[in-house]
Amino acid sequence: MTRFLxxxxxxxxxxxxxxxxxxNGVEVYEFGTYVASGSHYTHAPSxxxxxxxxxxxxxxxxxxxxxxxRIGARxxxxxxxxxxxxxxxxxxxMVWKFxxxxxxxxxxxxxxxxxxxxxxxxxxxxxxxxxxxxxTSDLVPGIWTFxxxxxxxxxxxxxxxxxxxxxx
Numbered sequence: 782m783t784r785f786l787x788x789x790x791x792x793x794x795x796x797x798x799x800x801x802x803x804x805n806g807v808e809v810y811e812f813g814t815y816v817a818s819g820s821h822y823t824h825a826p827s828x829x830x831x832x833x834x835x836x837x838x839x840x841x842x843x844x845x846x847x848x849x850x851r852i853g854a855r856x857x858x859x860x861x862x863x864x865x866x867x868x869x870x871x872x873x874x875m876v877w878k879f880x881x882x883x884x885x886x887x888x889x890x891x892x893x894x895x896x897x898x899x900x901x902x903x904x905x906x907x908x909x910x911x912x913x914x915x916x917t918s919d920l921v922p923g924i925w926t927f928x929x930x931x932x933x934x935x936x937x938x939x940x941x942x943x944x945x946x947x948x949x
Contacts, residue, residue, distance in 0.1 A: 804871040804902065805864030807929050807936040812858035813844040815911050827896050830887025831877075839909050848943045850920040857911035857927070858939050862902040864931075870901040874930040875910065880923025880943075885916075920946065 819837025826832050841859075848856045865871045875898045883892030902908060910927060914920055922945035929936045 802865050802869050802871050803934070804862045804873060804904070804931040804936060805934075806862070808861045808863060809858050809937055809939060810860065811841055811844070812846065812939060813856065814842040814848065815839045815855045815857060815909070816842060817855065817911070817913070826887065827898050829893045829896050831884070831893065831896055833898070839911060846941050848925075848941050850914065850922055850943045850946050852914060852916070852920070855911050855913040856941050857909060859907060859909045860929075860937065861905060861907055862936075863904050865902075865904040867905060868903060870903045871931060872899060873902050873936075874899050876926075876928040876930060877912075878924075878926035878928070880921055880925065882921070884921055885918040889918075914943075 817836035817839055821834055821836045824833040824835070839855075839859075845856075848854055862871070862873070877896045877898070879892075879894050879896075881894060883894040886893040886896075912925065912927075920943075922943050925941045925943055927939045927941075
């Protein structure tokens with residue numbers, strides 16, 4: 782079981798009133814490192830056992846795409862979805878790509894290099910996705926990629942470089 786966390790603010794797997802409507806864009810307006818605050822709530826893990834958790838709030842610490850691989854590091858981005866009518870939720874897919882050899886999921890003998898999670902979102906709401914490095918098995922150096930898709934259209938791709946910890 783992984784201790785790797787995903788946080789989505791304002792809406793985490795809320796079914797809402799999902800329709801067949803598709804979103805046509807994502808506006809990323811902040812990225813970097815964050816700290817989570819307030820209460821947290823846990824959702825069912827992803828298909829491959831990645832822990833999914835939300836928090837009441839996230840405070841932006843630094844604008845960067847370079848992350849030091851250390852326990853407790855949290856990084857990601859804030860965004861808005863465009864193209865749906867107000868209050869109408871569109872089905873989206875979050876695609877996570879982890880560098881080889883991958884992170885540990887439910888089966889420690891099969892590391893996860895790619896995971897897809899479905900969720901719903903509506904235009905003009907603010908969202909945040911963060912990843913938190915919670916165990917030594919999460920400290921995988923390389924390019925970590927986060928994509929948001931609506932149907933077969935990629936709406937955004939955000940990349941972060943996680944650097945191996947210095948050994949002294």
